Every structure is written in C-alpha cells, then in structure tokens.
Amino acid sequence: MPSSSPEHDQPLVSIIVPCHLGTPAQAEFLNQTLQTVSAQTCQDYEVILVDDGSLVPVAPLAAAYPRTTTVRQDNAGPAAARNAGIALSRGRYLIFLDADDHLLPSALAAGLDALERHPQAGFAVGPREEMTSEGELVPWHVAPPPPQAYIYLPLLRFDWYIIPPSSVMFRREVVEAVGGFRDPWGADDLDFYLRTAHRFTACCYQAPAVTRYRRYSTSSSRDGERMLHSIRSVYARQWPLVEGDPEAEAAYHHGLGRLTDIFLDCVVENIEDRLLTGNRPGALRSARLLKMESPERWQALLERSLEATVLAEELAAMAEGSGSARTFNTL
Structure with a gap:
C-alpha cells in the first residue's frame, strides 16, 4: 500500500x-x-x-x-x-x-x-x-x-x-x-x-x-544481446509509420544501423568481460551471436584474443556435434 x-x-x-x-x-x-x-x-x-x-x-x-x-x-x-x-x-x-x-x-x-x-x-x-x-x-x-x-x-x-x-x-x-x-x-x-x-x-x-x-562503464544498456533484440523490436513498431515516406524510411534505416553497430560493439565487450570473469556459457552465447551477425568483428576479436580463439574451437565442436546429431536422427 x-x-x-x-x-x-x-x-x-x-x-x-x-x-x-x-x-x-x-x-x-x-x-x-x-x-x-x-x-x-x-x-x-x-x-x-x-x-x-x-x-x-x-x-x-x-x-x-x-x-x-x-x-x-x-x-x-x-x-x-x-x-x-x-x-x-x-x-x-x-x-x-x-x-x-x-x-x-x-x-x-x-x-x-x-x-x-x-x-x-x-x-x-x-x-x-x-x-x-x-x-x-x-x-x-x-x-x-x-x-x-x-x-x-x-x-x-x-x-x-x-x-x-x-x-x-x-x-x-x-x-x-x-x-x-x-x-x-x-x-x-x-x-x-x-x-x-x-x-x-x-x-x-x-x-x-x-x-x-x-x-x-557498465550498465544494463551495455548488454549487447538484449539491447539488439530490444531496439529491433522498437524499430519494427515504427516501420508502419514511416513506410512509403523516403525521408522517414532513410531515417529509420540510418538509426537502426547506428544502434545495431553500437550494440554489436557491446557484444564484443560482453565477450571479453565474460571471459575475464569466468562466465564461459555467457561468452559462448555472445560469441555465437557475434559470429553470425558481424563476421568482421568476430575476426578482429580472434586476431587479438587467445581466449576468443578457444571459444571459436568450442563453437566449431558444438556445431560439429549438432550436425552429427542431426545426421544420426535422420537415419
């Protein structure tokens, strides 16, 4: 009360x-x-x-x-x-x-x-x-x-x-x-x-x-995965308001692109922070997203981080295991 x-x-x-x-x-x-x-x-x-x-x-x-x-x-x-x-x-x-x-x-x-x-x-x-x-x-x-x-x-x-x-x-x-x-x-x-x-x-x-x-330096708005999902939901709601207006459509794509870049950079920070703090499941989840969304950022991270290359090997092993499971299930 x-x-x-x-x-x-x-x-x-x-x-x-x-x-x-x-x-x-x-x-x-x-x-x-x-x-x-x-x-x-x-x-x-x-x-x-x-x-x-x-x-x-x-x-x-x-x-x-x-x-x-x-x-x-x-x-x-x-x-x-x-x-x-x-x-x-x-x-x-x-x-x-x-x-x-x-x-x-x-x-x-x-x-x-x-x-x-x-x-x-x-x-x-x-x-x-x-x-x-x-x-x-x-x-x-x-x-x-x-x-x-x-x-x-x-x-x-x-x-x-x-x-x-x-x-x-x-x-x-x-x-x-x-x-x-x-x-x-x-x-x-x-x-x-x-x-x-x-x-x-x-x-x-x-x-x-x-x-x-x-x-x-850290806040909820620096959670790259969550914020990417969020801003895409927000912009999807705006599309019916701007569709058909060239100036508004250009503003829409520019803003969504800028925010996507900002939060993909946050995903890179999230991976590095989670590796430092021992949150390997979280680092793997973010690495999988980054590899899919931004191969260039993923490659740059691999080139400067030995820990990230280990993540890459784990992701490859997980993908291979998942492929084997799918093959087995189709037999």
Whole structure:
C-alpha cells in the first residue's frame, strides 16, 4: 500500500522515480537524488517513488522526504514501475527521474516556463550535465538538445537522443494519450520517446541545464544481446509509420544501423568481460551471436584474443556435434 502523502492536495508536477536497490551504495545514490528534488526552486511537486522489488529497504529512506509517496511492487522492470507511478500521480506535468540521477535546482521551474511559453508543445526538453559513477562532473562538453519542435526524425535517425529521462517534462495528457511505457526488453525509453515525438511537438531549450546524468562503464544498456533484440523490436513498431515516406524510411534505416553497430560493439565487450570473469556459457552465447551477425568483428576479436580463439574451437565442436546429431536422427 502507498505510504507518506504529499502535503499538497493537487501538486503541479509529479516526479516519478522507479528504483530497484540492491546495495547500500545504490540506496545512498537514491538519497542524493531525493535531496536534489528537495532543493528545487519550485516546491509545487510530489514524488512517486516506485520500489520495484528492491533488496534494500526503500520506505525508511523515503520517509525523510514528506512530499514522497512510496509504493512497492514485485520486480517488473522500469517500464512497469513508471506506469505504476503514472497511475498514482496527480500532477498536471510529469517528470521521470532515475534513482541515481540528479535534478538541478531550476529543473521544474525551467520546464514549466518552457511549456507555458509554448502551449502547442506536448513536452519540453532541456539540456543535461553528466557526472561519473562517483558523482564528479565529467571534463567534456555535453551538447544541448536541437532547437526544433518536431524531433521524431532526429530521434529515429539517432542523430540525437533524450538522456536521461529527467531532461524532459511532459504534459499529463500527452503521457496518457500514448499509453505510457511499454517494455521491449530494454529500450522502453526509446520506444516511449518515438511514440510521443511522432504525435506531439516538443519545446527544446538550450539553457539552463535541468538534470545531471550519472554515467557508468557498465550498465544494463551495455548488454549487447538484449539491447539488439530490444531496439529491433522498437524499430519494427515504427516501420508502419514511416513506410512509403523516403525521408522517414532513410531515417529509420540510418538509426537502426547506428544502434545495431553500437550494440554489436557491446557484444564484443560482453565477450571479453565474460571471459575475464569466468562466465564461459555467457561468452559462448555472445560469441555465437557475434559470429553470425558481424563476421568482421568476430575476426578482429580472434586476431587479438587467445581466449576468443578457444571459444571459436568450442563453437566449431558444438556445431560439429549438432550436425552429427542431426545426421544420426535422420537415419
């Protein structure tokens, strides 16, 4: 059951935070995230914290933040957690904040101002800062969003991407019109942005930065096999919307090609990481995929990794065994 009600009867903004905490360090990240919400210059908000089957207790941490409503569910992934938060929320505007990212102090005020100045826009996109996994600001420049209203084709081409989710403020009616999030096994955010941008225009502004994104060297989005399956599912859903439009079809193929290359490179990283950690079944599974999908990447890996050549021998033996079994079964 939900606990800890916000003070306002009808908050202007609902901030939806899905979390799946497995360690005390992740709990501390969430605490820092909630602190950044408390520091907003606009205080007309509620937080819907969806505990998505955490192993570390969430409710005691959230109790320190009186505007926060906490609800717990069995682990079902971020798409289902965000949808649960949408169902509980009451604000006219929605922000989806990851449990380890930060809202910068003027985030709510900037999003509200942008949507007030652009009443035709369904959502407002602001710039981000980035930090390391330890919370230090990164040394490189982070480009702001493109100053345009119709961002469907740029997103489809993957020329630019909305990251993190908290860089966007949505009107509630927009989120409800597209039906919230779906879970295509990893790229639920891309799926949501494409569906939203296809139906509604955006207000993209270049200042101030509204959120700070925490970067990791490893994350669920670096699981090459899962993400390949996911982005292909997402793009397959877009094809009926672009078929017959040469510009949109070109954007579709360009974006799918770019994402395929990105996640095939991740498969190479997955193989090397799994070999280092002794996860041989996982390395074999990834190697089989890479050999089939990208022979050139597979060959390059073989040329620099002795361990990979051993995998190749195992794959060959498995294929030979499978062929022998098929031959035997036909006798």
